[in-house]
Amino acid sequence: MKILLINNLFPPLHAGTFDFRCQAVVESLSKRGHELHVLTSRYGLTTEQRDREVARRLILNGRFDLPEITSYGALKEIEQENNQIVQETIQLYQPELIYVWSLQGLSKSIIFTLRNSKIPTVYDVADDWLSEGIQEDPWLKWWNRDSAPLGAGILRKLLEISGQRDRVNAVAPTRMMKGYERVPELYGKVRDRGAVQPHSIGAFIFERIYFCSNALKTQAENAGFRVGHAEVIYPGIPTDRFYADINPSGTVPRKFLVISRLSAKSGVMTVLEGLKIALQNKVQASLTICGKGESEQMAQLRSFVIQHSLPVEFITLSNQQKDLAQVYRKHEAFIYCTEWDEPFAVTPIEAMASGLPVIAARSGGVSELLRVGQNGWAYTPGDPVELASRMMELQIQPALRVQLAENAQSEVMNRFSESFMLDQIESYLNTTLEVWRND
Numbered sequence: 001m002k003i004l005l006i007n008n009l010f011p012p013l014h015a016g017t018f019d020f021r022c023q024a025v026v027e028s029l030s031k032r033g034h035e036l037h038v039l040t041s042r043y044g045l046t047t048e049q050r051d052r053e054v055a056r057r058l059i060l061n062g063r064f065d066l067p068e069i070t071s072y073g074a075l076k077e078i079e080q081e082n083n084q085i086v087q088e089t090i091q092l093y094q095p096e097l098i099y100v101w102s103l104q105g106l107s108k109s110i111i112f113t114l115r116n117s118k119i120p121t122v123y124d125v126a127d128d129w130l131s132e133g134i135q136e137d138p139w140l141k142w143w144n145r146d147s148a149p150l151g152a153g154i155l156r157k158l159l160e161i162s163g164q165r166d167r168v169n170a171v172a173p174t175r176m177m178k179g180y181e182r183v184p185e186l187y188g189k190v191r192d193r194g195a196v197q198p199h200s201i202g203a204f205i206f207e208r209i210y211f212c213s214n215a216l217k218t219q220a221e222n223a224g225f226r227v228g229h230a231e232v233i234y235p236g237i238p239t240d241r242f243y244a245d246i247n248p249s250g251t252v253p254r255k256f257l258v259i260s261r262l263s264a265k266s267g268v269m270t271v272l273e274g275l276k277i278a279l280q281n282k283v284q285a286s287l288t289i290c291g292k293g294e295s296e297q298m299a300q301l302r303s304f305v306i307q308h309s310l311p312v313e314f315i316t317l318s319n320q321q322k323d324l325a326q327v328y329r330k331h332e333a334f335i336y337c338t339e340w341d342e343p344f345a346v347t348p349i350e351a352m353a354s355g356l357p358v359i360a361a362r363s364g365g366v367s368e369l370l371r372v373g374q375n376g377w378a379y380t381p382g383d384p385v386e387l388a389s390r391m392m393e394l395q396i397q398p399a400l401r402v403q404l405a406e407n408a409q410s411e412v413m414n415r416f417s418e419s420f421m422l423d424q425i426e427s428y429l430n431t432t433l434e435v436w437r438n439d
Contacts, residue, residue, distance in 0.1 A: 001034045004095035008102045010054060013044035018126050020321060021235055022101050028422045037093050057085045063105030070138045072155060079139050079172035082107040090117055097433060104129040108137040111204065112173035120436035122429060126212040126343055131223040135186050143174040145187035176203055185224050196224040208432045213365030216343040235346050236421030239353050239413050244329050246355035246405045249398035253332035253357060254285050259347045260337065262293025262301065267337030267361055267381060272304050274387035283392050286311040290327060328354035333394055336360040339381040349416045352408035357401050359390045375408035
């Protein structure tokens with residue numbers, strides 16, 4: 001199958017694990033005999049860059065520390081260029097299928113260009129570019145909000161009355177079709193009041209789409225998008241890289257590990273507070289915090305550690321893909337502490353594959369992985385006392401710890417491997433072609 005994949009970022013120029021997941025899928029599908037061409041942004045470059053497999057040409061706006069362009073003229077230039085690049089790439093590459101990953105920071109108007117192309121299109125959704133990003137898109141918001149600031153409102157009215165909107169729509173789409181001149185469910189007062197009804201937005205159609213978790217799918221539905229038909233395909237990991245033996249019941253887990261981007265909502269401060277409480281209750285434990293983040297947040301964390309003389313080490317990895325498996329093997333338990341609704345996290349899966357018992361905050365998509373008392377422990381996000389109790393339980397219940405770690409590792413090896421994920425994705429792509437041809 002000849003596939004054009006569109007994503008906002010692509011390694012080695014990346015900003016997180018979603019990009020590595022995209023790269024892994026591209027490489028695996030290529031090994032299975034599919035021909036893939038990647039169209040991505042110029043992130044990290046001063047000009048566009050093209051080779052046989054990857055074209056870094058698209059323009060990002062307002063994400064990844066880039067300023068957001070909102071003025072009409074500058075926005076129009078970005079939108080025209082991005083949509084022209086997409087059309088040129090389709091014309092040059094002649095794909096059988098278009099495979100869209102994250103549009104975070106990219107022109108959401110590309111959705112309409114792809115629909116107009118009449119080429120079968122699949123959307124992989126693993127972040128909030130759909131449920132929140134479309135609403136925040138400056139170009140679509142400029143055209144489709146029900147009211148606008150005086151100057152912008154007058155200009156928009158003139159462009160519509162003179163027929164300019166239709167001409168603009170041909171090169172930088174502003175809507176799916178005539179009849180959707182305003183979308184109050186997304187850009188109006190209804191949205192501001194939080195009164196949007198699930199499945200109420202008809203201005204966007206995603207016929208073939210899957211999410212990385214039920215939590216993210218539900219979020220998109222509650223935001224009004226009609227995606228009830230979507231499937232869920234959980235992320236997979238290279239289990240052979242992470243697999244390690246489970247520590248026997250005679251080994252008391254004292255070396256705890258957190259892997260996280262260090263932000264206010266990371267929950268790492270809760271872990272430090274929980275560690276302090278655990279130590280006060282005679283629990284013997286140390287903590288490694290692996291990750292980078294906001295300088296202010298990192299200073300607060302380090303200050304807390306020093307103030308309370310906690311046995312904590314901060315580390316960063318020069319090559320996360322290469323070194324992470326060894327980090328897991330050097331520790332005896334893992335804490336997933338995120339305090340925001342992360343769509344789905346791979347670190348608990350990696351830890352489980354590595355044989356580590358997992359204590360996880362009940363948040364976001366990880367709740368679909370964790371079954372308390374069967375494959376891990378859980379605590380309420382932001383509750384250091386409950387977390388300290390879970391750390392203590394981990395040490396005083398060795399037989400249960402081993403059993404839960406074994407259950408977790410077995411489940412990950414069977415249900416969350418890259419090969420299992422790729423089987424599901426490949427099947428979905430093949431079915432998409434069959435469905436499209438039969439319509």
